[in-house]
Amino acid sequence: MAEKYDVQEVEVWDGNYAAAHALRQAQIDVVAAYPITPSTPIVENYGQFVANGYVDGEFVMVESEHAAMSGCVGAAAAGGRVATATSSQGFALMCEVLYQASGMRLPIVLNVVNRALASPLNVRGDHSDMYLGRDSGWIQLDAFNAQEAYDLNLCAFRIGEHLSVRLPVMVHQDGFVTSHTAQNVNPLKDEDAYAFVGDFVPHEEMLDFSRPVTYGAQTEEDWHFEHKAKQHKALMDSRAIIDEVFADFEKKTGRAYKRVESYMIEDAEVAIVALGTTVETCILAAKQLREEEGIKVGVVSPRCFRPFPFDKIREALENVNAICCLDRSSPGGAMGALFNEVSAALYSTQKRPLVTNYIYGLGGRDFSIAEAKRIMKEQKAHADAGYITTEIQQFSGLRGPKLGFFETKRR
């Protein structure tokens, strides 16, 4: 039996430590991992828990992130609870196996401490790795602070392991700003946390030899499409389970999570859509702007980045006049991913609000409250004019000459 860890009602934890404690409390059977900045402390802290007898399961330090996810897949197919952590290049190296994990419908929890992708090499936080995973068939939950990194980890096991879901789940937090910043965190007691997560229920496991299973079969044009469609349906249908698990978590803890988080949106005339710690920056900026200039700003975030909450985004934003989507990833010759998805959701509304795109914060470039307010005021100008008064895609906080693309065709 693993030792019980005496957690206090209020702990001062950074996001990595909070995530590591959630993993410990979930009594994982196998963690196969490889260190990479800024997620390394999750693995180090977990290793410390192992060394001090707080963990019963196996802790396998492998030779690469690709092997980490490969080991997780082998372990998960053998019928137990599995998790790991990574960032950036490690995430990129894992990519092949991410698709294989979801294709085999294996509930693995992956903590992704978001970081930029090289080149140039950069260890700071942006959302390039999170965006790289967006077609991988995983559920992606996004934490804005350390408390949420803890909470969403506990929820992730419940969601992914649910027999009608059986999909892997990523829990994202921002590199350094969340992962390395100590904040007050209210953890659950070990027994309460485990009671919430529950025992792992093996399903189609390789270690039940009375019923042998074949994992990772070949399908060509005759069956591949049906498998992928079924997988997509499972991902879409997981929305109901995510809601259910969030509701149960709220009942236990009083902390409410939604697939789309909205702040001050009820009366908002303009809004910002963002992910990660930027959401908190924008909430502060919106509050100030409401007080200082009376501009009614709201903030919206797809807490659940995958499955993308198309319907909830539409509900949250359809009555807003102008919206700016903030994308913290180099868009690689396109509009930002949030912009594309939010615009697509809003295209099927009556009002079709004005939507613009800012690329910001790449490689950990700071995003300030002042800059958030400037962007919000710009949205107000679009709303008042009734058309987009700037280029549709712009860059925020970039040195050198101003960069932007595409004029509006709606005036």
Add this chain to the structure above:
Amino acid sequence: MAITSVKNLKEFSTANDRFEGAHLLCPGCAHSMIVRELMNCTDDNLVIAANTGCLEVSTAVYPYTSWDTSWIHIGFENAATAAAGAEAMYKARKRKGTLKDPDAPVKFVAFGGDGSTYDIGFQWLSGAVERGHDFTYICLDNEVYANTGGQRSSSTPIGSSTTTSPAGRISYGEKKMKKDMVTIMAAHGAPYVAQLAPNKWKIMAKGFQKALSTEGPCFINTVSACTTEWKFDSKDTIHLTDLATDSLVFPIYEIIDGQELNILYRPKNILPVRDYLGAQGRFRHLFKPENEHVLVEWQKRVDAHWERLQRREEARV
């Protein structure tokens, strides 16, 4: 009933089948003989992992499977890690008491071709062996990427004509020597490493049993004659393998704990390397006068290697 109690090949051929005969491997492919023998040499439960390759694409095409045991394939390179992950899960669940049948012995086996073993999966294999997982890795070595149509791998021997090292007007084919994987794996300090061949089926069964009963990571390189890419008649697989082992191109030996080398088969009549090479289309061009030097060097190298193995065996190093 495992092969432990099987006295002859006829009995073996009707033994317990957890690897079904219904699969898509080429007629005359040695892979199925090797896999079947591995699975028939134990009564223990088996978790099998396979790298992408001929074996994998021929035995698990949905909605069918040839495997009447637990089986997993992830990618081209990571069967060793899949087995390692499953083995870690087994240990954890055994400790926690969550296994359905906690007392039944379980063995973990990973299969890979030479492409996935010598080349693309080398790191995953090395990592899993270094970490000491209790599993056996079996390389089905046919010295070429056969599944994708015969491209060279780092196991392809010098002089072989492949689709990416073709023999031509100015080339005698592959220019590089075959990688010595057995020695590399022994250098990991693995408790049991061997090179075995399906023509010597009793030796092979014994080697498999030794690997399965040895705690820790074991590596076995098996000679798997490829009728399609080596270019010989599909009825001649075992004859070809006889030529391989009796010419000492593929010596049969084991290395215990990285140092104790034992030769497991000494041919009564050692055949010239030419006999082995001459029986295969992939080496046909070596018999042109201008390529005579390749044949001469082949023989010298095989002689020197055999000499070295014998010296190591005698010196117990």
